[in-house]
Structures are given as C-alpha cells and as structure tokens.
Amino acid sequence: MLRGEHKYQLPPNLSDQDTIGIVAPASAGEKSKVEAGIEYLKKQGFKVKKAPNLTNRLKYLAANDAKRIQYLVDFLRDDEISALFCLRGGYGTMRLLDKLDFAGLSKLGPKIIMGYSDITALQFSFLKKLNWITFSGPMVASDMDDNLTSYTGQWMWKVLKKSSGSLILKNPKDKKMKVYRSGKTQGVLLPGCLSIITTIMRTEYCPSFENCILVLEDIGETGYKLDRLLTTLKLHGVFDQIAGLILGSFQSTDDELSQNSFPLFDLLDDIIGNYEFPVITNFAYGHISNKLTLPVGIRASLNTDPLNIKIFYSE
Numbered sequence: 001m002l003r004g005e006h007k008y009q010l011p012p013n014l015s016d017q018d019t020i021g022i023v024a025p026a027s028a029g030e031k032s033k034v035e036a037g038i039e040y041l042k043k044q045g046f047k048v049k050k051a052p053n054l055t056n057r058l059k060y061l062a063a064n065d066a067k068r069i070q071y072l073v074d075f076l077r078d079d080e081i082s083a084l085f086c087l088r089g090g091y092g093t094m095r096l097l098d099k100l101d102f103a104g105l106s107k108l109g110p111k112i113i114m115g116y117s118d119i120t121a122l123q124f125s126f127l128k129k130l131n132w133i134t135f136s137g138p139m140v141a142s143d144m145d146d147n148l149t150s151y152t153g154q155w156m157w158k159v160l161k162k163s164s165g166s167l168i169l170k171n172p173k174d175k176k177m178k179v180y181r182s183g184k185t186q187g188v189l190l191p192g193c194l195s196i197i198t199t200i201m202r203t204e205y206c207p208s209f210e211n212c213i214l215v216l217e218d219i220g221e222t223g224y225k226l227d228r229l230l231t232t233l234k235l236h237g238v239f240d241q242i243a244g245l246i247l248g249s250f251q252s253t254d255d256e257l258s259q260n261s262f263p264l265f266d267l268l269d270d271i272i273g274n275y276e277f278p279v280i281t282n283f284a285y286g287h288i289s290n291k292l293t294l295p296v297g298i299r300a301s302l303n304t305d306p307l308n309i310k311i312f313y314s315e
Contacts, residue, residue, distance in 0.1 A: 011110040018082035021075040024062035027090025029141030037140035086115030120192035125205035137293030183278030187243035189300035191215035217248035217286030248285030
C-alpha cells in the first residue's frame with residue numbers, strides 16, 4: 001500500500017522472537033502435522049500460542065462456529081500475539097462472517113493474519129469491513145513441515161518481515177511466468193481462491209474489484225467447473241472493473257483441461273479475450289509446494305515488458 005493513498009492498513013511487520021498465534025477458523029488438522037508446523041516455527045525463533053481447537057474435529061469443522069470465533073477474536077485481542085497463522089483451510093470461514101463483531105474488531109489495530117484457500121473468505125471480509133491487509137500464504141498444518149521448500153519459506157519471511165519500500169515478486173527459476181496479454185498497470189492486489197471469491201462475491205463481505213490486480217488460484221476444479229467460475233466473474237462484471245489479472249496454479253485441473261476440455265489459453269480467449277487489461281499466467285501462487293506469500297490489499301504494479309510484479313509497503 002502506498003501509505004496515505006489508500007484506506008487499507010498494513011499491520012506491523014513480523015520481528016524475530018515475536019509470538020505467533022495458531023488459529024483454526026475452518027477445519028481441524030492432523031496431530032502430527034500440527035506438531036510438525038509448531039516445531040518449524042519454534043526452530044525459526046518464534047514463540048507459539050495454540051488455540052484449543054486445532055485438532056478438535058466437529059465433522060468438517062474445527063469446533064462449532066461460536067468457539068472458532070471466540071478463539072480467533074481472543075488471539076486478535078491478545079497483546080502478546082503479533083501474528084495469527086491459520087492452521088489449514090478446508091471449510092468453515094464463510095460460516096463466521098455474519099457472526100463476527102466487526103464493529104468491535106475495528107477498535108483493534110491490524111495484525112498479520114496468514115492463510116489461503118478457504119481462508120480467502122475471512123481475508124476478503126477483513127479487508128472490506130476493517131480495511132486490514134492480511135497475507136495469503138502458507139498454513140501451519142498444510143505447509144510448515146519438513147516438506148516446506150526453501151523458496152516458500154524464504155518468500156514467506158521476506159514478505160512478512162518487510163516494513164517499507166517495495167518488493168519485486170519472483171517465481172522460482174524453473175517456473176517462468178507467461179504473458180497472455182501485454183500491458184502495464186497498477187492497483188490493489190487481491191489474491192485468493194477462485195471458488196471462494198465467486199461464492200462471497202456481491203455480498204457485504206467482498207471488497208471492491210475496482211482497479212484491482214486480481215490474482216486467482218484453485219485446486220480440484222474440473223475444466224467445465226473452472227469455465228463456470230471464470231464465466232461467473234465475467235457475468236458479474238468483475239472483468240469490467242479490474243486493472244490486471246494474474247493466474248496462479250489450478251492444481252489438478254491442468255491435465256483435465258488439456259486432455260478432455262478446453263486448453264487454458266483457449267478458455268481465456270473465450271472469457272477475457274475482448275478485454276484490454278494485462279494478464280500473466282503461471283504465477284507461483286496457490287496450492288503448490290513452491291508458493292509466494294501475497295499481501296491481500298497492498299498496492300501493486302504489473303508490467304509485462306520487462307515482466308515485473310511489484311508490491312509497495314510505502315512510497
């Protein structure tokens with residue numbers, strides 16, 4: 001965010017030896033993965049506080065709505081906690097939106113809140129209702145174990161610990177970004193899970209798409225479902241509003257798209273071929289091992305010649 005230019009607020013950056021609170025606003029995690037994630041954070045020098053519901057399964061939820069809200073709000077109010085890392089996605093954050101006391105939370109200052117996938121609903125609502133910038137990035141039980149790649153870890157800490165200036169986002173060396181449509185633009189970066197965005201779109205919990213750089217990813221969607229999701233955005237006028245589009249990973253759909261349905265670029269031709277905003281594909285973001293951490297609501301720029309995606313912490 002260019003400070004003073006936009007209403008969205010960056011939380012204080014993360015410092016060494018801060019306390020990280022682990023919350024489960026969606027689904028619960030497996031005990032072994034929870035323990036591995038906590039051990040990873042402790043090895044990085046952080047103190048850790050755990051919400052009581054991390055492994056408490058209530059069908060597909062980590063406890064009932066009231067308890068998941070209570071633990072989330074308790075950690076937001078806890079002055080010892082500098083950041084809230086979500087345990088995992090799954091399902092559940094949408095159920096919390098109409099039950100959260102946003103008026104009460106607005107009296108607090110923003111904190112780092114990090115997660116992705118189902119957590120998109122929570123992040124978009126915090127941006128809309130509280131003007132808080134959150135972070136779409138790794139989760140404790142999903143990513144922070146022995147399989148966490150050096151690329152993902154380095155970028156996570158780089159983004160969370162930076163407090164001023166700008167940062168150029170770079171893919172891994174073996175994964176090249178591709179230009180679908182050339183151009184140069186700037187706007188608010190809005191990264192998230194496509195299926196979650198289409199679900200909360202047009203509700204009071206979804207921020208404006210006006211002049212944003214929309215970053216999309218998803219997992220497990222077949223070709224026709226991906227077509228339907230992107231067409232839904234089009235029919236709701238989202239592509240008439242945005243300044244730029246970046247496509248991350250659509251894990252487990254690529255083979256289906258190439259073999260039994262539309263190739264991805266043909267699908268883009270059908271849906272966004274008549275627009276003029278710049279479009280980048282193959283971005284290192286989503287349900288993949290090598291992923292970037294992206295601030296949700298930060299000011300950003302996109303340039304295809306030379307290819308450059310930059311986020312701004314300050315002017």
